[in-house]
Amino acid sequence: MNFATVGTQSFVIDTGTNISGTPLYDFAEHNGNLFLGLQGVNNVYEFSNGSLVQSIPIPTSFGPRGIAFVGNDLFVADRSSANIYELSPAVGAPEPGTYGLALLGGFALAALRSIRQGKLG
Amino acid sequence: MNAASTQCVAHYPCVSGECRCYAQQVTNKGVLTSDTKYHDAYVGHIFSYARVFLSAPFTLTNTISLPGVDIKNIASDGTHLLVLGNVYQNDPIGIYTTSGQLLQTYQTGLALGALAWTGSNVVALEAGANPDLVYRISLPTGPSSGPFGVGPFFYPSGLGFDGSDLLLLTMPKARPAS
Numbered sequence: 001m002n003f004a005t006v007g008t009q010s011f012v013i014d015t016g017t018n019i020s021g022t023p024l025y026d027f028a029e030h031n032g033n034l035f036l037g038l039q040g041v042n043n044v045y046e047f048s049n050g051s052l053v054q055s056i057p058i059p060t061s062f063g064p065r066g067i068a069f070v071g072n073d074l075f076v077a078d079r080s081s082a083n084i085y086e087l088s089p090a091v092g093a094p095e096p097g098t099y100g101l102a103l104l105g106g107f108a109l110a111a112l113r114s115i116r117q118g119k120l121g
Numbered sequence: 122m123n124a125a126s127t128q129c130v131a132h133y134p135c136v137s138g139e140c141r142c143y144a145q146q147v148t149n150k151g152v153l154t155s156d157t158k159y160h161d162a163y164v165g166h167i168f169s170y171a172r173v174f175l176s177a178p179f180t181l182t183n184t185i186s187l188p189g190v191d192i193k194n195i196a197s198d199g200t201h202l203l204v205l206g207n208v209y210q211n212d213p214i215g216i217y218t219t220s221g222q223l224l225q226t227y228q229t230g231l232a233l234g235a236l237a238w239t240g241s242n243v244v245a246l247e248a249g250a251n252p253d254l255v256y257r258i259s260l261p262t263g264p265s266s267g268p269f270g271v272g273p274f275f276y277p278s279g280l281g282f283d284g285s286d287l288l289l290l291t292m293p294k295a296r297p298a299s
Contacts, residue, residue: 026194026235026279027290033176036290037279046176052143053174054152059181066195066235067279068202070219074179075202077195084195084202086183086219090151 028067028074035074037064044076058085151175185221194279196236196243203243203260205236214243216261225261237280237287244287248277255280255287 025037034047035056040063044056058064058076066077066084074087146153154174191207201224204215212233216224235246239257247254247268254268271289279290 024276024278024290024292027281027288029281029283029288048174048176051154051156051174053154053176054178055145056179065192066205068195068197070197070200070202073182073219075195075197075219077192077204079192082187082190082192084185084187084192084204084221085181086185087179088182089177089179 025063025065026067028069030069030072030074035067035069037067037076039063044074056087058087060085147178152178183220185217185219187215187217187221190215193233194235196238196280198238198243198260203236203238205233205245214245214258214260227258227261227263229256229258229265231256231265235278235280237282239282239287240284244280244282246277246280246289248274253277 025039027037028035032048033053036045036047037043037058038045042058042060042063044058044064044067045052046054046056056074058078060076060078061080062078064076065079066075068075072089074089076085076087077083078085141156144155152175154176156174185202187204190204192204193207193212194205196203196205202217202219204217206213206215210230210232212229212231214227214229214236216226218224229245231245231247233245233256234248237244243258243260245256245258245265247256251273252270253272253274255271256265256267256269258265271287272291274289274291277289277291281288281290
């Protein structure tokens with residue numbers, strides 16, 4: 001999937017996500033991050049500098065039809081139910097960012113263990 | 122860290138035996154996401170690199186029900202929700218408060234697919250023409266200007282604005298010439 005400028009198309013941002021055969025629905029930008037919704041996938045994916053930083057579960061029935069921010073709250077439209085869901089970031093959550101070795105060891109090992117056990121994917 | 126709660130949320134395709142997987146774990150400190158590269162012949166044995174991201178988790182705090190509205194897309198002007206409905210050849214844009222109160226409706230007279238807010242106007246996408254078209258609409262009462270041809274793109278489906286450029290979400294495959 002690509003994310004391109006229109007008019008004189010100047011560049012294309014490839015999100016790097018490969019979800020085969022999944023058409024796109026909508027996206028929003030917030031605090032420099034990209035929030036992406038896919039048809040048939042009940043998540044909103046958050047990207048930072050081209051890297052996925054989280055997958056946010058949404059109670060839609062066929063994926064987020066529309067994504068928008070008002071302030072820091074995320075609004076996601078579900079066409080099937082005619083609902084718009086409001087999601088708020090956790091109060092007191094740490095600043096988003098990329099963290100290094102302090103967190104890397106345990107989590108990488110946890111991921112490694114899960115890959116070995118066939119739990120990933 | 123609890124490995125049992127770790128799950129892969131997205132994959133990169135493997136290239137020359139190198140694979141990447143994003144694994145995610147929700148903790149009381151936020152959402153941890155690891156960007157992990159490994160070799161498909163030695164799963165779990167070779168990590169070329171791994172990065173960990175932390176972002177704020179989102180929780181559902183409110184549900185706005187709009188019975189009778191066939192919602193095609195939404196956008197925001199920073200204060201209100203702009204809801205694109207589906208009425209044949211005359212899609213309405215409803216201006217709602219974030220609690221779901223309808224303030225005003227603008228009948229576009231168009232068959233639209235997506236909205237974006239530029240800071241002063243709405244830009245609306247009419248996909249499917251060749252080229253695809255966008256319109257600029259002054260809310261709440263108009264007028265609209267355009268159409269402006271863009272693309273053509275392959276299944277364009279989302280619009281955005283980054284402060285200077287219009288952004289369009291589309292599939293990577295080029296549309297065949299008609």
